[in-house]
Structures are given as C-alpha cells and as structure tokens.
Amino acid sequence: MSDNQIALNNLTRVYHVGEQDVYALNDVSLIIEKGDYISIMGPSGSGKSTLLNVIGLLDYANQGDYLLNAKNVSHLTEEEQAKVRQQTIGFVFQSFHLVPRLTAAENIELPMLLAGIDPVERKRRVDKVLEGTGLKDRAHHRPEQLSGGQRQRVAIARATIMQPEIILADEPTGNLDSKSGSEIVQLLELLNENGITLIVVTHDQNLGRRAKRKIKMIDGKIDSDG
Amino acid sequence: MRVFDVFKFTFHSLAFSKLRTSLMLLAMAVGVGSVLILTALGEGARVYVSDQFSSMGSNLLIIIPGKKETSGFNPSTFIGSTPRDLTVEDAKALKRSGLLKDVAPVIVGAVPVSRANLEREVAIFGSTADLNQVLTIKLKQGKFLPHTASDIASPVCIIGANVKKELFKNENALGQWLRIGDRRFRVIGILADEGRSLGMNMNETVIIPVVAAQAVFNTSSLFRILVTAKNQEHLLKAKQRVISIIKQRHQNEEDITVITQDAVVATFDNILKSLTYAVAGIASISLAVAGILIMNVMLISVSQRTAEIGLFKAVGSPPNQIKTLFLTEAVFLSLFGALSGIILGHLGNFAISNAFTEIAFVAPWWANFAAIMVAMVTGIVFGLMPASRAAKLDPVQALYGN
Numbered sequence: 001m002s003d004n005q006i007a008l009n010n011l012t013r014v015y016h017v018g019e020q021d022v023y024a025l026n027d028v029s030l031i032i033e034k035g036d037y038i039s040i041m042g043p044s045g046s047g048k049s050t051l052l053n054v055i056g057l058l059d060y061a062n063q064g065d066y067l068l069n070a071k072n073v074s075h076l077t078e079e080e081q082a083k084v085r086q087q088t089i090g091f092v093f094q095s096f097h098l099v100p101r102l103t104a105a106e107n108i109e110l111p112m113l114l115a116g117i118d119p120v121e122r123k124r125r126v127d128k129v130l131e132g133t134g135l136k137d138r139a140h141h142r143p144e145q146l147s148g149g150q151r152q153r154v155a156i157a158r159a160t161i162m163q164p165e166i167i168l169a170d171e172p173t174g175n176l177d178s179k180s181g182s183e184i185v186q187l188l189e190l191l192n193e194n195g196i197t198l199i200v201v202t203h204d205q206n207l208g209r210r211a212k213r214k215i216k217m218i219d220g221k222i223d224s225d226g
Numbered sequence: 227m228r229v230f231d232v233f234k235f236t237f238h239s240l241a242f243s244k245l246r247t248s249l250m251l252l253a254m255a256v257g258v259g260s261v262l263i264l265t266a267l268g269e270g271a272r273v274y275v276s277d278q279f280s281s282m283g284s285n286l287l288i289i290i291p292g293k294k295e296t297s298g299f300n301p302s303t304f305i306g307s308t309p310r311d312l313t314v315e316d317a318k319a320l321k322r323s324g325l326l327k328d329v330a331p332v333i334v335g336a337v338p339v340s341r342a343n344l345e346r347e348v349a350i351f352g353s354t355a356d357l358n359q360v361l362t363i364k365l366k367q368g369k370f371l372p373h374t375a376s377d378i379a380s381p382v383c384i385i386g387a388n389v390k391k392e393l394f395k396n397e398n399a400l401g402q403w404l405r406i407g408d409r410r411f412r413v414i415g416i417l418a419d420e421g422r423s424l425g426m427n428m429n430e431t432v433i434i435p436v437v438a439a440q441a442v443f444n445t446s447s448l449f450r451i452l453v454t455a456k457n458q459e460h461l462l463k464a465k466q467r468v469i470s471i472i473k474q475r476h477q478n479e480e481d482i483t484v485i486t487q488d489a490v491v492a493t494f495d496n497i498l499k500s501l502t503y504a505v506a507g508i509a510s511i512s513l514a515v516a517g518i519l520i521m522n523v524m525l526i527s528v529s530q531r532t533a534e535i536g537l538f539k540a541v542g543s544p545p546n547q548i549k550t551l552f553l554t555e556a557v558f559l560s561l562f563g564a565l566s567g568i569i570l571g572h573l574g575n576f577a578i579s580n581a582f583t584e585i586a587f588v589a590p591w592w593a594n595f596a597a598i599m600v601a602m603v604t605g606i607v608f609g610l611m612p613a614s615r616a617a618k619l620d621p622v623q624a625l626y627g628n
Contacts, residue, residue, distance in 0.1 A: 008404070082543060082544035082545070083542065091541070097537045097540075114543045116227045142296075162541075
C-alpha cells in the first residue's frame with residue numbers, strides 16, 4: 001500500500017442545476033500509484049474535469065474520502081488545501097492561464113514568489129527550467145509575444161517549478177496544432193519518466209492511448225480502467 | 227510571500243493598467259488637494275484676522291455702550307429702557323484716571339464729502355489726538371488732530387489716501403478746504419497708504435475732531451471709546467477702573483461692555499478655526515467619493531482578473547494572500563493619490579498666495595497629516611470588500627469562468 005499516492009474512496013460530487021441534481025462524480029473509487037501515467041477520457045460532461053479538480057483540491061467531493069500520500073485531505077481548510085497544492089501538485093491548463101503582464105520568466109517564477117522563496121534560489125531554478133524547456137531566448141517575452149506551444153511550455157515550466165509529485169493536465173494540447181501538441185506531450189512524458197505522476201484529461205484519442213493506464217468515464221462513473 | 231515581492235508585484239500590476247491607475251490617482255489627488263487648499267484658505271483668513279488685531283496693540287480696551295448679558299435679567303428687561311449713551315465727558319473722565327495711557331472717543335458715520343464738483347461718500351471718524359496712538363496711524367503728510375479736539379470743534383480734518391486721490395488728484399491737499407456734510411474743514415494731514423485697521427479701510431476715511439463730528443451727525447453719543455492701558459499687566463486693572471468710573475458717572479449702573487482685544491482675537495480665532503475644520507470636513511467628502519471610486523475600480527479589476535485569481539489559487543496561494551495583494555493595491559492607489567494630492571494642494575496654495583499677496587495661504591501641518599491618514603483609511607476600508615471578494619472566489623469557477 002505504500003506506493004498508493006492517491007486513494008479515492010467512493011467519491012460523489014453533486015451539482016445542483018436548477019431543480020436537478022447532476023452527478024459529476026458518482027461513487028468513484030480510484031487508486032493511483034506514484035509515477036503513474038494516466039489518461040482520463042470520456043465525453044463532455046462525463047465528470048473527467050471534475051475528477052481532475054477534486055484530485056487537485058480545487059474542487060471537493062460531497063461524499064467519500066480522498067487520501068493523498070496516506071493523509072486524508074477531504075476536510076482541509078482552504079489555507080491547508082492551498083499549502084498541499086503549492087507543495088504537491090502542478091496544474092497545466094488547456095488555455096495556459098499565464099498572467100498577461102508578466103514575462104515568461106516571471107510567470108514561471110510566480111509560484112515561488114507566492115511561496116516566499118529566496119530570490120537567488122528563484123533565479124537559479126527559473127534559469128534551469130528555462131534551459132530544460134528550450135525557452136531561454138524567450139525568457140523576457142510576454143505571453144502575447146509567444147506562440148501557443150511556447151505558452152504551454154511556460155505553463156509546464158511553471159507547474160514543475162515547485163517540484164511537485166503530481167502534474168494534472170487538463171486538455172494540455174487542446175489549443176495547439178498537432179506539431180506543438182506532440183512537443184508538449186513529449187515534455188510532459190519526460191517529466192513522468194523522471195518520476196512525477198502524470199494525469200492527463202483529454203479528448204484526443206492519440207494522446208489518451210499513449211498513457212500507461214487509460215481511464216474512461218461516462219456519467220460520473222469509471223467505465224473502464226486499464 | 228516576501229514584503230518586497232508584494233510591493234513589487236503591486237507596482238507591476240498598477241503600472242500595467244496605466245489609464246485605470248492614473249484616473250484613480252487623479253481622483254484621490256483632487257480630494258486631498260482640495261482639503262489642503264480649503265484648509266489653507268481658512269487658516270489664511272484666521273492668521274490674517276489675528277494679525278490685523280494684533281497690529282492695534284495688545285493693551286487695547288474697547289468700551290461699547292450697553293451691557294451684554296447672556297444670563298439672568300435686570301430691571302431694564304421690563305422697562306425696556308435703552309442704555310445710557312457714552313459721552314465725550316465720560317471719555318474725559320477716563321483720561322483723568324492714572325492707569326490709562328490713551329483715551330480715544332470715537333463717533334463713526336457716513337456723509338458725503340465734497341470738494342468743488344467732486345463728491346464722495348466716505349466713513350467719518352470723529353475722535354481725538356489719542357486715536358493716533360491707539361490705532362498706530364501713520365501720516366504721509368501734515369499732522370494729526372490737535373489736543374483740543376475733545377473740547378473745540380476746530381474745522382480741521384485728516385483724509386485717507388484714496389480720499390485724497392479722488393478729491394484732489396495730484397494737487398497738494400494740505401491746507402485746502404473741503405465740505406463734510408454742510409460744514410467746511412481744512413485738510414491738515416493725509417494718512418499713509420496703510421490698508422485696513424479695525425476692519426475698516428483707512429484709505430477711505432476722513433478723521434475730524436470728535437466735537438465737530440457731534441455737530442456733523444447732530445448727536446452727543448459716542449460709538450465707542452478706545453482705551454489703551456499703560457502696559458499689558460495693567461490691562462485687567464484698567465478694565466475694572468474703566469467700569470468703576472463709568473458706573474459712578476452713570477448713576478451707579480454698569481451699562482457698558484468692555485472687551486479686550488485678546489477676547490476679540492480669541493473669538494475670531496475660534497470662529498475661523500471652526501470654519502477651517504468645517505471646510506476641511508466638506509472637502510473630505512471628496513475623499514470619500516474617491517474611496518468609493520477606488521472600490522468600484524477594484525471590483526472591476528477583481529472581475530477582470532478572475533482567471534488570474536483562479537490561477538493563483540491553483541498554484542497554492544492561500545485566500546489571505548490574495549486578499550493582501552488586492553488590499554495592498556488599493557492602499558497604494560490611495561497613498562500615491564494622497565501624495566500627488568499634497569503636491570497639487572501645495573502648488574495650488576502657492577498659486578493663490580501669489581494671486582492674493584495680502585494673505586498667506588498655507589495649509590496647516592495637520593491637514594497634510596490628516597489627508598494622508600484619511601486616504602490610507604479610505605484605501606483599506608474601500609479595498610477590503612473587493613479584496614475579500616477576490617479571496618473568496620471559487621477556484622474552479624474562477625479558472626473555467628462558468
């Protein structure tokens with residue numbers, strides 16, 4: 001059991017839409033081991049994004065328990081959740097979510113800035129990751145001056161800068177052409193090879209098939225897993 | 227998050243939206259600037275009035291006919307009798323007592339003054355030679371009233387600088403005759419161009435012997451008696467002496483009011499101080515308006531930056547940190563606005579001072595201090611709501627915008 005990084009036990013997440021209850025997660029149980037590479041696929045509204053957000057502690061389940069590194073994180077305060085996200089989880093979004101007024105380097109630095117890390121250490125880490133993602137000559141460009149692929153590379157660099165154990169990617173190639181998309185996938189897979197757990201939500205069958213473990217969701221339930 | 231990083235981050239975000247930031251700064255600066263300018267106007271008026279009174283000498287007593295009582299009643303309340311007049315004889319009696327240096331009975335009135343075909347309506351002061359010392363009057367030419375002015379209605383007059391200019395143009399006025407009411411007077415002195423004294427424009431006056439004024443105005447009662455004590459320590463004793471002498475002469479009834487110049491100054495001082503505070507209060511309404519503006523703009527900023535706030539939450543920024551960032555932004559806006567307002571206000575005061583050189587318009591020190599404090603408090607109070615709204619945003623909704 002010691003390798004069980006994430007353990008979801010009978011999670012249910014209900015949204016109230018008008019008079020109706022919509023089950024975004026319906027009694028979902030899932031165990032994810034450290035270093036896993038998982039794709040979550042399924043039609044729109046199947047609950048795959050909700051599952052990702054619950055794992056990332058951005059959303060919460062109405063019922064069930066969530067154990068992260070054997071610690072129950074279902075009932076943390078907002079401040080405690082923020083701490084866990086800061087230290088354990090990195091997010092990559094479909095629409096990049098870069099701060100428009102900050103340069104590439106500053107966007108990458110942002111999580112460390114918010115965490116209050118020493119400026120010298122910040123500089124060291126940013127330089128290293130710029131090198132690793134091939135963005136060195138783009139460091140002082142603002143997002144509007146970067147291509148989609150470059151923006152997503154900045155976002156990935158930002159997601160890894162706090163050295164998280166888990167990367168959660170929600171449609172990471174959704175806004176990219178196929179060439180930059182495959183570059184991004186390679187970059188994410190490289191991170192996984194270095195031991196980071198990678199969970200990717202996607203519509204893209206080709207991307208989904210690359211994962212070691214493929215989960216399919218329908219109507220808030222796990223339809224297939226393997 | 228490090229304090230320096232918070233400041234740097236805030237600067238960055240303020241500098242990025244230049245139009246928004248400069249409009250907010252302008253709103254706050256106008257508010258603070260108007261506080262400074264309005265308090266400077268009030269304070270300038272106060273200092274000006276105080277100076278005017280102290281130029282008269284601080285050992286001055288002003289005797290007014292009638293007793294001003296604020297409580298109780300005396301028989302005259304029922305009878306409705308008017309108070310006894312002050313007369314030239316009263317003034318003479320005061321002059322005979324030892325403690326008083328100068329005693330100047332004063333009759334004031336306005337009648338036409340004419341020479342040849344030129345006529346002007348000016349204020350006539352009927353008084354004695356002592357008025358010269360009491361009001362520290364400066365003469366440009368000639369001499370002041372003779373010492374017999376309280377006994378003999380000699381037809382002589384001293385004219386103000388403007389009166390001279392208007393009736394005599396560039397001619398030599400000394401020794402010339404002019405007509406006051408239906409009497410003729412010879413000009414024996416011309417006042418220096420001094421400006422104001424006792425709240426009257428001395429340039430627009432003519433001074434004649436008190437007895438002559440009684441004839442001109444056909445009255446025996448005095449408007450005031452102005453008295454100076456030998457020195458300031460004797461002021462209180464002199465005041466009691468004045469009251470007892472007049473009481474004795476008025477069938478043992480205390481029917482005069484003696485005010486010292488200090489009391490007058492203090493009264494004006496108080497009135498003008500309250501005026502300054504009131505004006506400052508009115509001006510701070512504009513600060514409150516600026517505050518509400520800051521709140522509005524911060525709320526807009528929060529909704530514009532919803533995605534950014536969602537991202538902050540995703541990368542592990544706790545709610546309190548987000549609140550701090552937005553609050554710092556609001557406080558910085560107010561603070562920089564206040565600082566530019568202080569510069570604006572002082573520039574405004576400098577400009578007004580140059581336009582009206584008679585009065586020094588300088589905002590009191592507390593106005594600077596209060597303006598900054600109010601701006602800070604405004605920033606915090608009106609920044610709090612948008613900041614907590616940002617902190618409370620649901621991360622999923624903020625990120626995905628639904």
